[in-house]
Amino acid sequence: MKKLFFAFACLIPTLIFAQTIKTDVLILGNADAAYSSGLQVSRSSASVVILTQSNPFSLDKIKETKSAEIYKIYENVQLRGIAYIKDLEKKSTQTKKKNTGKDKVDGIKLFKIINDTPIVAIERSGSGWEAKISKSKSIKAKVLVVADNNDKLLSNLNITNLKPVRLSALNYTENLYRTTISGITGTPNFLSLYHLLIPDQENLLYINPNSIEIGQAAGATSAYAAFFKTKTSLSNLKAIQGELLTYKLPLMPFVDVKVADSNWLAIQKIGITGILKAEIKNERAFFNPEKEVTNEEIKQPIKDYYYKAQIWFDDHKDVPINLENTILLVSYVGNKAVEATKTELQKKWNSSYKFPSKYDLKRVLTRREFSVIINEYLKPFDQVNVDKTGRVIR
Structure with missing residues (x-):
């Protein structure tokens, strides 16, 4: 475990x-x-x-x-x-x-x-x-x-106006998706921890009886409060998200990245951060893992997470997001040695990460590859907190 x-x-x-x-x-x-x-x-x-x-x-x-x-x-x-x-x-x-x-x-x-x-x-x-x-x-x-x-x-x-949880549709005009504790299969919808909790009603959760995903989310949330002898209003978002990811509950409802995918966890974590965003089409959320990453889509989200990223992007305007530039980015922001990072990535490329592509410094990365590298070397999901609205706290 x-x-x-x-x-x-x-x-x-x-x-x-x-x-x-x-x-x-x-x-x-x-x-x-x-x-x-x-x-x-x-x-x-x-x-x-x-x-x-x-x-x-x-x-x-x-x-x-x-x-x-x-x-x-x-x-x-x-x-x-x-x-x-x-x-x-x-x-x-x-x-x-x-x-x-x-x-x-x-x-x-x-x-x-x-x-x-x-x-x-x-x-x-x-x-x-x-x-x-x-x-x-x-x-x-x-x-x-x-x-x-x-x-x-x-x-x-004997509680008036008790209503089951409400879901939110995945969109990027607000940051609530970063507080997800369950994606809803086959839809672009998710459940925020803060929509599960009932204002002024501690240690009580009321959920739809027919949703497996929401049930699992409620289980982890109630277990957290019971185990730590605390109130549900004091639930630790990151701890609950981490527990649910450990037990393979998709927190982001990406229909094109299955749980069996070897890079599923990294893609889920980067999806939650919003560093790479889903495409909403026909009432479903697509991560598009094999699509190439663009400078424009990742520049501002990474700046939102890391002060040092602002300097790096100012010094590397509109560069392609190939493997070499990504290594320079994570080495600068994460205070890592460039050559050591190159060597480590080359060893892990096919064996640990299970990428089908060849290790090539000049090739533009796919969203899958970029997610795995950013998740491993910068750890935005694990190390950067958000508030109840999903706003990054730095």
């Missing part, structure tokens, strides 16, 4: 027959968003209970009716995530056989399911929540995720 912000969790199982079940995150719902959210919470080393009000979740049903959608989104690592849920379900079944059959809780350390159990009442408990599921039994959680539009359930929350 790569630099996960939940890497050292203390795994303490919840007692199956306890009158009060304690968990980090409680998720209400029985559709795709509830289960992608729960999966991400458990991956991020926080404990989660999923509580369904009716129509218990069935992996077999999802396999039959939505396998194409899930397998399209959950490529590579995500496929292993589906297998992980199946393994949990198998263990849960085995556990229940050993029990009396009177309790509906699945006894897994981090991932538990309570099926078909209406909530009697739900209310604040300190900075968290308590959901009563009978006169004598309740569930206490640090964070509550509502992935259900059941009217009775929503009325039990």
Whole structure:
């Protein structure tokens, strides 16, 4: 696992027959968003209970009716995530056989399911929540995720004007796209962290029950607050983005760069910075990874990120963005030795980066190649912060 912000969790199982079940995150719902959210919470080393009000979740049903959608989104690592849920379900079944059959809780350390159990009442408990599921039994959680539009359930929350998250269309007249925590497959839309958070309602998230991507984003956000014992309003954007990228959730909805692409992570990170921008066509976002980079498209964005880049571009007016000039740029801005950078790049060109092209200092770079070099040698996504509007903070 790569630099996960939940890497050292203390795994303490919840007692199956306890009158009060304690968990980090409680998720209400029985559709795709509830289960992608729960999966991400458990991956991020926080404990989660999923509580369904009716129509218990069935992996077999999802396999039959939505396998194409899930397998399209959950490529590579995500496929292993589906297998992980199946393994949990198998263990849960085995556990229940050993029990009396009177309790509906699945006894897994981090991932538990309570099926078909209406909530009697739900209310604040300190900075968290308590959901009563009978006169004598309740569930206490640090964070509550509502992935259900059941009217009775929503009325039990006793919160007026509660609305699900709203999405934003990718555009570059504003910088909100830099705050994305989920791209929406097959559309130019994304979810900003700051549209997921609910003003004046700490440790509560309300999401569309049918969106796998939004569910995963909500899972990472709720796990962050629970793990660090903090408020959702204090969520760390970069930490949550990094966690989701680690688990292969596309934060930018580029339809032409798949998760299996060897340069996917670098392209996602550079896409989030806006140093290279997508083309919006027919209601879809295209990164155009094999298109040549132009001086005009990258000059101002890199200046926005680095003061020293302003000097470099003033000294190199309208130069082609070939490999040689890109090396000069990253060496100057990043305080690196030019010749050492050339040698290192030549070694990595085909072996590490998997570029099909030949190492050629005079050839103009593709957007793919430029993304990988800028991401590795300047690290704008990892090392430069943005505010809630996406404005670069230097």
